[in-house]
Amino acid sequence: MRLPFYRGDGSGRRPETAANLPVPQRARLMKPEHYLADEGLRDACNVALLLGQPLLLTGEPGTGKTQFAYNLAWELGLAPPLKFETKSDSVARDLFYTYDALKRFQDIQSELTAGNILDYITYQALGIAILRTRQPEEIRELVPASFNHVQPQRSVVLIDEVDKAPRDFSNDLLNELDQLYFRVTELGNTAINVNPKLQPLVIITSNSEKDLPDAFLRRCIYYNIPFPSSARLANIIASHLGANTDINNAFLRSALDLFDRLRAPENGLRKKPATAELLGWIMTLQQFGDTGANPLADPSIVLKTLSSLVKTAEDQPKARSVVERWSQAQSKQQR
Amino acid sequence: MEPGTVETTTLASGLRPELLMQFLDELRDAGYSIGVQQYIAVQDLLLTLAAEGTWTGELTELHRLKRLIGPIVCSSITEQESFPTQFEQWVEQVKSLHYQPPLSEAQQAQKLEAELNELQREATWLRRGLVTAITILTIVLFPIPIHKAVLDTDELPSQPKPLDTQPGPASENPTVPDTVTPSETAQDNPATPNTTPALPEPLPEAEQAPTDAPVKEIDFSSLEAPDPPDSIFKSDSGQRAWLYLAAIGSASLTWRLWWNWQARLFLNRRTSHKSPELQTVSMQELKTSIFPSSLVFQTAQQLRQRTRQRVDTLDVFQTIQASLRKGGWFTPVYGYRQVIPEYLFLIDRASYADHQAKLVENLIQQ
Numbered sequence: 001m002r003l004p005f006y007r008g009d010g011s012g013r014r015p016e017t018a019a020n021l022p023v024p025q026r027a028r029l030m031k032p033e034h035y036l037a038d039e040g041l042r043d044a045c046n047v048a049l050l051l052g053q054p055l056l057l058t059g060e061p062g063t064g065k066t067q068f069a070y071n072l073a074w075e076l077g078l079a080p081p082l083k084f085e086t087k088s089d090s091v092a093r094d095l096f097y098t099y100d101a102l103k104r105f106q107d108i109q110s111e112l113t114a115g116n117i118l119d120y121i122t123y124q125a126l127g128i129a130i131l132r133t134r135q136p137e138e139i140r141e142l143v144p145a146s147f148n149h150v151q152p153q154r155s156v157v158l159i160d161e162v163d164k165a166p167r168d169f170s171n172d173l174l175n176e177l178d179q180l181y182f183r184v185t186e187l188g189n190t191a192i193n194v195n196p197k198l199q200p201l202v203i204i205t206s207n208s209e210k211d212l213p214d215a216f217l218r219r220c221i222y223y224n225i226p227f228p229s230s231a232r233l234a235n236i237i238a239s240h241l242g243a244n245t246d247i248n249n250a251f252l253r254s255a256l257d258l259f260d261r262l263r264a265p266e267n268g269l270r271k272k273p274a275t276a277e278l279l280g281w282i283m284t285l286q287q288f289g290d291t292g293a294n295p296l297a298d299p300s301i302v303l304k305t306l307s308s309l310v311k312t313a314e315d316q317p318k319a320r321s322v323v324e325r326w327s328q329a330q331s332k333q334q335r
Numbered sequence: 336m337e338p339g340t341v342e343t344t345t346l347a348s349g350l351r352p353e354l355l356m357q358f359l360d361e362l363r364d365a366g367y368s369i370g371v372q373q374y375i376a377v378q379d380l381l382l383t384l385a386a387e388g389t390w391t392g393e394l395t396e397l398h399r400l401k402r403l404i405g406p407i408v409c410s411s412i413t414e415q416e417s418f419p420t421q422f423e424q425w426v427e428q429v430k431s432l433h434y435q436p437p438l439s440e441a442q443q444a445q446k447l448e449a450e451l452n453e454l455q456r457e458a459t460w461l462r463r464g465l466v467t468a469i470t471i472l473t474i475v476l477f478p479i480p481i482h483k484a485v486l487d488t489d490e491l492p493s494q495p496k497p498l499d500t501q502p503g504p505a506s507e508n509p510t511v512p513d514t515v516t517p518s519e520t521a522q523d524n525p526a527t528p529n530t531t532p533a534l535p536e537p538l539p540e541a542e543q544a545p546t547d548a549p550v551k552e553i554d555f556s557s558l559e560a561p562d563p564p565d566s567i568f569k570s571d572s573g574q575r576a577w578l579y580l581a582a583i584g585s586a587s588l589t590w591r592l593w594w595n596w597q598a599r600l601f602l603n604r605r606t607s608h609k610s611p612e613l614q615t616v617s618m619q620e621l622k623t624s625i626f627p628s629s630l631v632f633q634t635a636q637q638l639r640q641r642t643r644q645r646v647d648t649l650d651v652f653q654t655i656q657a658s659l660r661k662g663g664w665f666t667p668v669y670g671y672r673q674v675i676p677e678y679l680f681l682i683d684r685a686s687y688a689d690h691q692a693k694l695v696e697n698l699i700q701q
Binding site: 101 | 368369370372373376379380383402403405406407409410411412415646649651654655658663665667672674675677
């Protein structure tokens, strides 16, 4: 099925069978093997691995903070990261385990099960990572029967967008992050310690919406991922999408040129497009354009795909005017 | 530290760990959020790298160190951006003050040879200066033997004595030159060429002063050469002049030598390779906050007082209690939690130089 998939013209036509939509190409963007880390990030990661401290990453949304954890796990030959998605009401205990007291109460009242307390404890990202460093027989009495653990292994833990949580979340994690242990109150306050030889690799990301406590920052290795330069963007695009790596390629040059203009401060976009938006936009352009032709040569295609770059209502008209000016400039150059 | 030697406390050669710790102190003073853990982490990093053999402490590897230390000591975008500049300044400082790369034997020999040549030059100049001073002093203190030695080698030309003046009016005639005999005037012998200046015509008899005394004729060939004039060294004014000049010369030479010695002392101090002995002087209240810390602390504590917030999760204990009181009928009791309130301070700034806004900003930061 070719574009446009959706008409919205009120014609009243409806196919008899469900539309056969193309498989989204987003999976290509998520492949960890195509991730390109910048030099500073590589150094920060190596320092964090050397010192055994968590790595705190900040940067604009879409600069690859979360993807880095997947790439790290892939490159070190480890299982995909154990991800903890921080919420606005997260508490420190949620990072290690959750206890469903209500279900247990209900089961006991209705006399459905014997009520093994371990069945109501669900271990989360960092808790699982710590438990996995121990021998299975050592933790048999601490985990439910459904806990899958064959042999000790190292894991990567991703604590995503930690700044969403209240300040207490970070403050309550200081000791636990330092010494990588946690206690289960429901099991008699048992302390579960990590095996130092298989210490988990902790990656923490933050959008810097809120300041994190100093005590928390001091326990982490910090790196702010800067927005990549044009040359690096070309490499990233080539790495993810297999687009022509030659910077002289007209399509790539035009795309990066327009992208830079949209990000320019003088154009005043409130939410500037980032790397992730750029990759999505280029994928879309590739679908729109005919084979061999530069889709950016047609301004209408650019305007159609602008929504993948610009995400706010107030930025839409500004972006349109930027695209129009850019198209006029391109036309003059070609003459 | 002696030039050309390497202290054994360095990691390998060049950089001492305590210099790096001093750098961390400087960062901390510059406002970086650095705690004890960062100091330990940096030391840990260096030791680990040294143990692995990937770090030799050479100056060329300092830039690599910058990339590795940055993520440890930085905790914000601002710090990450300013860190490279701070590091480069520190590297320049280390290069100029502390870093002593180890010298090879040939380099050491060259350095010692240069020092020896320098000393020899200084000794030569000193010798010359001393010889000059002694010469001048000798001339000043012992002038007569020298002057006599000088006089014996030279012959002074004989100078005619002045004419013997006769008492009487004839000798008072100012128009008659002393060297001309009146008997050899051009008027008496007009045929001979006028080789001697002609005497003026004698005044008429009426104007001539009556003279009764006879005019004595002077025979110049029998005149003896006059005695040479007195030596300048014998004269009081000459002696004083020489003494004055000698004193000035000695004083200037002495001053010059002394100045050179002082300058050498100063330069030697500047180029010392020994670590200076530093003494810490603390000045209280040099850096005080604008607002009294006790008042701000109390205010901050009040602002940070936790507030009770209702949550949508059950309070297990209260729920059990309530359910038991209701005869086992499930009675959920939602819990509360204590949260630290978050504040957003908006400062209305009239202009960039708005001091009131700056004051409020400082208060909030404090």
